[in-house]
Amino acid sequence: MTDLFPNVDWPDLMIATGETFYMTIVALIGALILGLLLGLLLYLTSPGGLWQNKYIHIITATFVNVFRAIPFAILIFLLFPVTIFLFGTFRGTTPAIPALIVGTAPFYGRLVEIALREIDKGVVEAAQAMGAKTSTIIFKVLLKESIPALVSGLTVTSIALVGYTAIAGMIGAGGLGDYAYFYGFTRRNFDIVFVCTVLIVIIVFIFQFIGDWMTKRLDKR
Template sequence: MFNQWFPNVRMEDMITATNETLYMTLVSVAGTFVLGLLLGLLLYLTGPGGLWANKTLNWITASVVNIFRAIPFIILILLLFPFTDFLLGTIRGPQAALPALIIGGAPFYARLVEIALKEVDKGVVEAAKSMGAKYSTIIFKVLLPESMPALISGITVTAIALIGYTAVAGAIGSGGLGDFAYFYGFQRSNFDVVFICTILIILIVFIFQFIGDAISRKLDKR
């Protein structure tokens, strides 16, 4: 019955495309989490009233974050072609999409990190400072643990955005379900392929959302 409804869908190719999408998503989420967390911390710590309050550094960081957030992802990929080619020696395939995915996702997540850190009770931070805690202790023992549920929710939202980015990257040959849907589905008028790719992407989104929500709820109860 499946072959009758979806005659142009080859399961082997579909599995390969799904694995490529998962690979791009997982690696880019990890990279985005690290880079976005660093940028978000820098935004928060150098902002007004922050532990490292510095107008100049805060302005530079905020400008970088805002600029890269403002660039549409498809244009960002094209702009990063020379950098990607220099770094990886190719501009095609799942690995070649990773620099653009991380650089595109990190600024978005950085703002979510900044918001999460601002929601931490300032009284807790002040109490730690009054006890003579070092800045590193305040960051790793107070700020990050207190904001962790919001940080997990933020990376979940970012991960779902990155899944969409992988589909966009597929239009220029990065592989994955977006690539498969565009080149083997849309361009060949095989709309059964496009439909199955869409369903698989939706399932991946639901899985990431479920896992993120479960981890966030568990941390929130601690």
């Protein structure tokens, strides 16, 4: 391995891989929570929804559309003031997490809304006819019925997050993107770039495999 990749520092590479996993998993949890809230709000406040409200729906939809439209490479710069306020710096794995969450939560929120809209309205109407509370409809009907689609959407989001961590790494966030750019590309050590690329692809396959497996286990159709 040393002969094939003479410039790769394997201990440092393992640390970078761990940082990529750390950023992806923590940001994915944040995107899951915020994305679920945004998706539910979009669905419930839409015309005919349980909380039908034109103004809240427009505000939420605008927020989602705006942050989905901003390229992550630009978004991370726009959030520098917030990152520096919270952590005192924009460098490092933890300071990159808020930008990763903001960059992916609106995307997942739309996937949540789509998943909820695929539920048969008759099921919701039946629950209402039986006098079920709104909270019961949300947790026992909407979320329960859409779990396979929600997990599938989370899988897609996790893959996008892996790519975002690589972008964040190019400005000092750590991880494989950081290692590939600063120790590989800038120093013309393209064996480092190659190895980091392979590891990122492997990480993507891991998340895809886990997501597909969970979706199949949860889908009772």
